[in-house]
Amino acid sequence: MRLKLTLEPIGGRLILQVHYNHLIQGMIYHHLDQALARRFHEEGFTYHKRRFKLFTFSRLISRNPHYLPERRELVFKGPIYLWIGAMEVEFLESLASHLVKRREVRLEGQSCHLAAIEVEMQPEARGPVVVRTLSPITVHRTFFDPEGRKKTRFFHPSEVEFERLVFDNLLRKARAFYGEQTDVFPALEDGAYLRPLKLKKEVITRFKDTLVKGWDGLFELSLPEPLFTLAYNAGLGARNSQGFGMVEVVKQYETSL
CATH class of the missing domain: 3.30.70.1890 (Alpha-Beta Plaits)
Structure with a gap:
């Protein structure tokens, strides 16, 4: 909601x-x-x-x-x-x-x-939908360089890691909310995807003292329920409670049986 x-x-x-x-x-x-x-x-x-x-x-x-x-x-x-x-x-x-x-x-x-x-109320997602960002989607990895300095690597939606990290994050949120023992998780392996359709721009935001890079634009999203509900209401990607990863549905495809 x-x-x-x-x-x-x-x-x-x-x-x-x-x-x-x-x-x-x-x-x-x-x-x-x-x-x-x-x-x-x-x-x-x-x-x-x-x-x-x-x-x-x-x-x-x-x-x-x-x-x-x-x-x-x-x-x-x-x-x-x-x-x-x-x-x-x-x-x-x-x-x-x-x-x-x-x-x-x-x-x-x-x-x-x-x-x-x-x-x-959220729209029904029967098959893939086109979503538009209402706030940028961001995912990243943190590592240490050879000198021992902490670095953060933000990923572009065209990189394979972008979709993988979005879905890894979504599964962790699902387990936190729905519980460990549920049958929704295997379904993510069957036909779920997130594809950029039209990227608007990279958005660089500073949240207090932290620099965050995210992406605005149109994406094609296919998720099983209840993972779509989680993505729609709690956001895609990381840092959702800081104002990242909110999307709205702008188009729903008709799927043939």
């Missing part, structure tokens, strides 16, 4: 630093019940030593946002749209309840009126 927020900046415009993902994440945690926010932030869902928050969000989407290069800021005018997805209904119910009560969202000291909040 997902929420779609429509925001109207009080004063006519919203000015944010160009790397604003952490501001959106902070706003989301701020509007959750305190105990729930603590559980998601500190615990999440675990698989071995990995922790997953299993929520994601889009970039802020508005008509013709203006970039101020000298200040490295973005200027948004209303309406501004923000999508937030999660696997736990309790997460979205708590968020929606707090937002409706306040009717206001604050980002970097600026207020936006909550003009609308909509619940969006």
